[in-house]
Amino acid sequence: MASETTTAGLAYGKRSLVRGMPGHHIAIFIGFLVVAAVAPFLLYPVFVMKVLCFALFACALNLLLGFGGLLSFGHAAYFGSASYITAHAAKVWGLTPELAILSGTAVAAFLGVVFGSLAIRRQGIYFAMVTLAFGQMIYFFALQAEFTGGEDGIQAVPRGHLLGLLDLRADFTLYWVVLAIVFFGLLIIYRVIHSPFGQVLKAIRENEPRAVSLGYRTSQYKLAVFVLSATMAGLAGSTKALVFQLASLTDVHWTMSGEVVLMTLLGGMGTIFGPIVGATVIVAMQNYLASFGAWVTIIQGVIFVIAVLLFREGIIGVLARRLRKPL
């Protein structure tokens, strides 16, 4: 395997760990780690952590949208709730960061079960509207509930000590933890996509009646991928809460759901690494154009229009077609 890539030797050495993984994917994962290891020395670490969190968020949505064929327009609900719960757990309950992240992620998973089991009862365009409506419901809940702090959100969330030992207050220490979490999340998503479960998902995406006729209980598969996607979105949101020490209404707003769809679309729906690229581009754009106010929204809208009309494969989708390799 993987003889054509420069990392062939390394891949061979770890054969038992990454069996069946194409060489260029191993190369990309290693390249990702190298870039991620260098980036905080060149760029502001908090910015890089933001990119990482949104990369995981977009990959989570892509699992549902690109591989399950289900467009959720309300993924901010899982990202944002997890962010709120983590912030609350760390600040009010005084939990250690790993427990705070776990509780946030668990709540996102729970919401995924509840909303997912309702949303999969409708298909296509209705599915998108249902998820959007549930997302808005969570937004109104966050707006009114006591613990979320209304317009202020939950501020000054303590980062605490990982496992009670490692002080995360320094950006650099936190950075490696965030990188580990995000990389772990990406590997899980990668594994799911390439599992037999992932193959069935693709079959459902391509032709659901046929998958049903082959004996698959498609609604169970759809629910499972919905919950997985919501959980990973929650993991991203929880981590984000610790990075910015903040959980706010922005995290649960419908614009956030739209942004993550845009990241996935721009990077390439149904590609493996596209959402990472899409998230990087969008977060960088928001960062550098922040002083232009509403222009960020306008540019995002224009990118949406261009991507849908001319560029539906996304950046990585085009690249994958050129290289004739699944990326």
Place this chain on the structure above:
Amino acid sequence: MFELLGIPPQALFGQLLLGLINGSFYAILSLGLAVIFGLLNIINFTHGAQYMLGAFVAWFLLQYLGIGYWWALIIAPIAVGITGVILERLMISKLYHLDHLYGLLLTFGIALVIQGLLRNEFGISGLPYSIPPQLAGGQNLGFMFLPNYRGWVVVASLVVCLATWFVIEKTRLGAYLRAATENPTLVGAFGINVPRLVTLTYGFGVALAAFAGVLAAPIYSVNPNMGAELIIVVFAVVVIGGMGSILGAIITGFGLGIIEGLTRVFYPEGSSVVIFVIMAIVLLIKPAGLFGRAA
């Protein structure tokens, strides 16, 4: 004065009226969405932005040309409808051969652009638009005070909704439309210009949204975000009603508005989410929607 369940009647009927008004907007907007979806098979996410544009056109007309409310009620829907026709020809029509989701994504992007441009220009604080003098004041009905304008909004919406229903269900043009919804290829074979029918339908749906926007302008202040939150609620209304039936969309719209108004009286905290809760219940009991046909 009598009281109902400990609620003073003024509060009860006041909220009911507010509910009816919200219901009017739900009904007109979900009607437009249903008409567009029926023929184009896309969900028009720009609908909220087009509703907002209607209000803005009315404001522009008054501010810069001195054209008042009554003319705006005619001009704004036509103007916004024309932009809709252009939009359909230039962009949306390129997506008919693709998955419906792309239509949703495209119109979402367009909505972001429109809202962003107007927010840049006018901020989010809102522009005042006064009630036309003919409809100022109100009636004392004994049990409540009815502002004339609010009564007018409910009546005007009902008339527009029923007129739309009449055109679609009872006229020849409506018959073409319904036939094209069922089988566009066959209708085309009978010599009817289906693409033009599609374009005009989109323009009409958009004009409905703009009409609602003009109606809303004197009640809510004219601001770039006025359609963004509303359209999400309207999506929930559409899921509850199902898009199969015109009359169903109208009944669902008004009904949910009233339920929302009642919730505001008896359980104010729940009023912003009650429609979403109803949506969840409908999904459990009748997933195709109250008036929908099973897919």
